[in-house]
Amino acid sequence: MQPRRFVVRQRRQDTSDTATYVLEPLDGRPLLFTPGQFTMLGRLGTGEVPISISGDPASPLLVHTVRDVGGATHLLLQAQVGDVLEVRGPYGTGWRVGDGRGGDVLVVAGGIGLAPLRPAVLDLLAHRDDYRSAVVLYGARSPTDRLYPDELEAWSSRGVDVQSIVDHGTPDWPGRVGLVTSLLAGAPVDPASTLALVCGPEVMIRYVSRSLVDLGVAPDRIRVSMERNMKCGVGLCGHCQLRGLFVCTDGPVLPYSAVAPLIAIREV
Numbered sequence: 001m002q003p004r005r006f007v008v009r010q011r012r013q014d015t016s017d018t019a020t021y022v023l024e025p026l027d028g029r030p031l032l033f034t035p036g037q038f039t040m041l042g043r044l045g046t047g048e049v050p051i052s053i054s055g056d057p058a059s060p061l062l063v064h065t066v067r068d069v070g071g072a073t074h075l076l077l078q079a080q081v082g083d084v085l086e087v088r089g090p091y092g093t094g095w096r097v098g099d100g101r102g103g104d105v106l107v108v109a110g111g112i113g114l115a116p117l118r119p120a121v122l123d124l125l126a127h128r129d130d131y132r133s134a135v136v137l138y139g140a141r142s143p144t145d146r147l148y149p150d151e152l153e154a155w156s157s158r159g160v161d162v163q164s165i166v167d168h169g170t171p172d173w174p175g176r177v178g179l180v181t182s183l184l185a186g187a188p189v190d191p192a193s194t195l196a197l198v199c200g201p202e203v204m205i206r207y208v209s210r211s212l213v214d215l216g217v218a219p220d221r222i223r224v225s226m227e228r229n230m231k232c233g234v235g236l237c238g239h240c241q242l243r244g245l246f247v248c249t250d251g252p253v254l255p256y257s258a259v260a261p262l263i264a265i266r267e268v
């Protein structure tokens with residue numbers, strides 16, 4: 001529960017409301033994590049919020065991508081290079097990408113949902129030969145809302161089939177327009193041997209997961225990352241509780257088979 005201090009080494013404005021921070025531990029000890037985990041992140045003296053780790057698990061630096069949606073994230077995004085942030089964690093479950101070895105891995109991301117999935121993709125790339133096909137389907141609101149556009153191209157050139165789609169195109173957007181669900185049926189994977197990793201707005205998770213089941217992917221081979229309001233991050237306060245599940249400790253990455261009956265429960 002004791003926060004550690006990290007200094008901001010880089011700050012990159014990704015989109016109009018989202019920025020990526022590269023953080024270095026002041027005590028010199030790298031924060032070891034598994035793809036899919038999150039930290040409780042905050043500026044000194046202000047609130048902390050759960051933010052997924054979006055960096056490379058093999059790097060000693062900690063990377064977070066933050067979208068400005070309210071009070072705490074707005075304050076967080078005021079942090080500039082040289083400022084100090086407080087970090088608790090890492091917490092929660094991971095994607096366990098390695099369970100897809102020998103078969104196909106299908107990553108489906110919506111909006112900021114690509115951030116928690118980025119470490120999984122980097123892990124896939126590091127062991128690309130262990131998997132038959134690796135596919136990333138990414139839906140964003142508009143071309144300029146796409147995260148990490150340069151990396152998406154780099155992933156393509158390294159053996160990952162990356163397909164992007166936007167809700168609203170622009171005259172210079174050469175790609176597809178529509179919802180990410182429309183890419184699922186054409187994804188070059190064999191549903192019977194696919195591990196699917198899904199993150200995005202809850203409504204997107206619901207539709208994507210149902211479509212994947214319809215296509216023949218087993219519900220326990222679909223992993224989703226749930227985002228619920230959290231306070232403690234360690235299973236004490238109950239803010240993120242969904243019936244018997246604590247999203248912070250049982251999740252955030254959960255099999256769709258466990259989440260399907262709960263996903264319609266609204267947050268209070």
Ligand SMILES: Cc1cc2nc3c(=O)[nH]c(=O)nc-3n(C[C@H](O)[C@H](O)[C@H](O)COP(=O)(O)OP(=O)(O)OC[C@H]3O[C@@H](n4cnc5c(N)ncnc54)[C@H](O)[C@@H]3O)c2cc1C
Pocket residue numbers: 038049050051052053065066067068069070071072073074112115116226227228229230252
């Ligand atoms: C495990 C986990 C990982 C997350 N990873 C990231 C990440 O990598 N990057 C990122 O930008 N955000 C991430 N979030 C969401 C982030 O924690 C919330 O956006 C943040 O807590 C909102 O706090 P606020 O004070 O800025 O906004 P508030 O003023 O509290 O809320 C503003 C709006 O955002 C909604 N909101 C608040 N908390 C959440 C939440 N947890 N999920 C969805 N909507 C919420 C509120 O209902 C409200 O509509 C993650 C959340 C969880 C639980």
